[in-house]
Amino acid sequence: MELRKNYFADVRKDDLHEIGQPRPRSDSPGHVTGKTAYFADRSFPGMLHLKMVRSPHHHARIRSIDTSEAEKHPGVVRVLTAKDVPHNVYTILILIQIGPEDETVLADGKVRWKGEAVVAVLAETERAAQEAAAKVRIDYEVLPAVFDMEEALKPGAPLVNEYHGQNYYLYDSGECRKVRFGDVEAGFAGADHILEQSYQSSPIEHAPTETTGCVVAPEGNDRFTCYTNTQAMFFTLDNTSIILQMPGSKLHFVGGTVGGGFGGKVDVIVEPIAILGAKLTGRPVCFIYSREEEMQISSPRAAEKVVIKDGVMTDGRIVARKVTGYTDAGAYSRHSPYGAQKGAGHYPGPYTIPNVWIDTYCVYTNRTPSSAMRGFGVTIGDFALEVQMDKLARLIGMDPLEFRFINAYRDGDMKAHRQPTEGAALIECMQEASRVANWPVAEKYMAMSSYAKGA
């Protein structure tokens, strides 16, 4: 790899001595010798296994729950239902005032997605817990479900989540997050060409090789040590404190090496119920997702739909862009209101467009709750935007890379969400990409700079 230091040589010291130099990873010796300790590598005498009884329905009212046969099963120590959870209704982002609390730790009266946790069984062995879980009897009244975002937004659609009262997240800006910049209709009116396209994605599972889980040990000092593979240690600590109504000083969270996360381990899902189990039994507890649970139960990346309408001039300038984005949160918010909001800021892409109109909706459906994954809120948007850019270039018969040079944002440009562009470096990256990929562009583009407009 060649490190080109000529870009921005005048604005930074030439002290990048680490780049291009191999340095051993500090965790690698543990990995190759099998000594790295993952959360599941800890076990404690008398440790109980927790298995979850899950909803087989996408949307249903719970008429009754009968745990009597499960409790009699040999090896079962405790069975937990909603009434055992001190603060059963929560939402992760309440820590940063993004409410309302809309999700139950254990379902209370209703399930809103297939796989939702209803009853937790704690037993001496994994097998006993599994067998007892199969003996829990739950009487459901199946309700109509909605799986499509546009269907969910129509009047008369089944209401997914009563804590919201409608099938979208209500932002302070209303039913969607909005960006308004310039006059988009005037932009379209003056454009040489209009191109409107729709892009859609399915949920994506992170599928880490190490499944989600934790091991909890009650300590002699009335504290609980929780060994976890969470990617969000303090979110988990604080939410657990709220859910269990237990001061943080009673909770000792131990993280460490995560066996693959990719954003899939930022929800607060296994820890509160495992710690509750340890508290109510006085025994160590492990709650580790099976592979099936990891694939079916853990949050995926949200399904998204992005509708982009662009007005473009034959000289290559994009003069107007209108985007409507839909993020499928599934049945509960988790991190999706934030993901949809990120999309609103991001949809203009790294391009300077004078007239922009963006609406992004965070929509509730009876699907598996979605959450974080690698750039959530912008990754699918980037796919849509860059495919759209190629289509626009083709429409006006222009080289797709030169088309991006014409529209690239540069330092000083005002972005649609009113943040001035600083340190863009996009022009320089594309110049280098042009060289490395052997995709030549006209000399005037190679002479451009992120600093100076008008080139």
Add this chain to the structure above:
Amino acid sequence: MAKVPVQFTLNGSEKAEFIDSGTTLLNALRDKIGDTSPKGGCHQGTCGACSVIIDGELRLSCLTLAETCDGAAITTTLGLAEGGVMHPLQRAFLDTFATQCGFCTPGMIMAAKVLLDHTPNPSRDEVIEALSGNICRCTGYEPIIQAVLRAARANSQNAA
């Protein structure tokens, strides 16, 4: 539940345990004996993270009943280093940055060891085939392939 006696050697040391009939070798190694280098990624024989070597052959310990291993010689990644010196495969994985989260690494090293034990100078295709039962979700396959090829070269230089 009736306990079953089982004896085998693990990385050259004799082990004897009473286990519940039906216990997998993976759970016996991790929970009873305390060797946590084999990992449980799927418990259904699809990810390869639990790979160990039994009597010279690569085996998925999550699909192997511990009671069938009576009298066997079992090797895990934890036992590869000798006298505190890493095995050439471990060294090569380290030097080629062939680990990311590390969860698949012990299984990868087991698969690679069996390959090199049988085929000291494998082709790239043979390395890929030998690792095809091991999933790396960080998708760092290329450095892993390079690590195995590097270890093979180190072996052949030592033999020459």
